[in-house]
Amino acid sequence: MLEVAVIDTAGAAAASLEPTRSRLLAELGEPGSATTLAARLGLPRQKVNYHLRELERHGLIELVAERRKGNMTERVMRATAQSFVISPTALGGVAPDPRRGVNEFSARWMLAVAARLVQEVGILLDRAGRAHRPLATFTIDSELRFASAADRADFSAELALTVATLVTRYDAPQSPGGRAHRLVLALHPSITRPPEEPGNPAGKEN
Structure with a gap:
């Protein structure tokens, strides 16, 4: 199982966001069958089976084992990743494009x-x-507290x-x-x- 997987199609994004399938996907961080999931979530097994087939069709879950139980075969499934990120690719033409309106001080451009x-x-x-093949990447994740807005501005300028x-x-373009x-x-x-909880006043700084 991957730590994080990227969802890059509209169908897979819709499947992951549908409420019942989203619950099933979260439950399948550990292997489970339609029978165990139906009991855990209080849903009919046939309904769970239907949603599992859709999740599997979009590559969000995978088969890890099959068990014979009487006259039927029970399929044990597991999510293909611990968590998922939906890529803007799934949004097609309405995906954000940072080439529009470049502004390093804009939160929306960020x-x-x-x-x-x-x-x-x-x-x-x-x-x-x-x-x-491995993918060579490098990430820095840090947090700091500025004493003032002026310090933040000075830091941004020095960092730039x-x-x-x-x-x-x-840079060696040639x-x-x-x-x-x-x-x-x-x-x-x-x-x-x-x-803010739904219904409460919003718009305040977090």
Whole structure:
């Protein structure tokens, strides 16, 4: 089972978001059959079987064992990943495009860049898996507290200058044996409280 898998088709995205199938997908972090899942969720076994077939058709769950029980064969299924991310590819023409309205101070542009990151890494993971080759990546995840908005602005400016200097030093666009890489850095306020419950006032800073 993968730690994270990328959903890149509209059909698979719809299957993962349908309420009953979403519950089944969450339950199948551990292997289970239609019979055990039906008992656990309080649903008819035939209904569970139907939803399991749809999840399997979209590659979200897989067969891990078959057991004979009387005159029937019980299929034991498991999710293909512990968690899933839906790629903007599944949205087709309405997927965000960071090439529109570039603005490094825009939170919405940050979302568009993050969406492109999910899309491109998902494609690369799929290609690397098909070629049975590792995918070279590097990630930094950090959190810091600024004493003031001015410090945050100074940090952003210094970070931009440092990154630009490094890019200039190492960028070799004419290198015949080189390979292009994408660099994304994001800085945003940390979420310090749970999202607003439905019906409660919203719009406050998190």
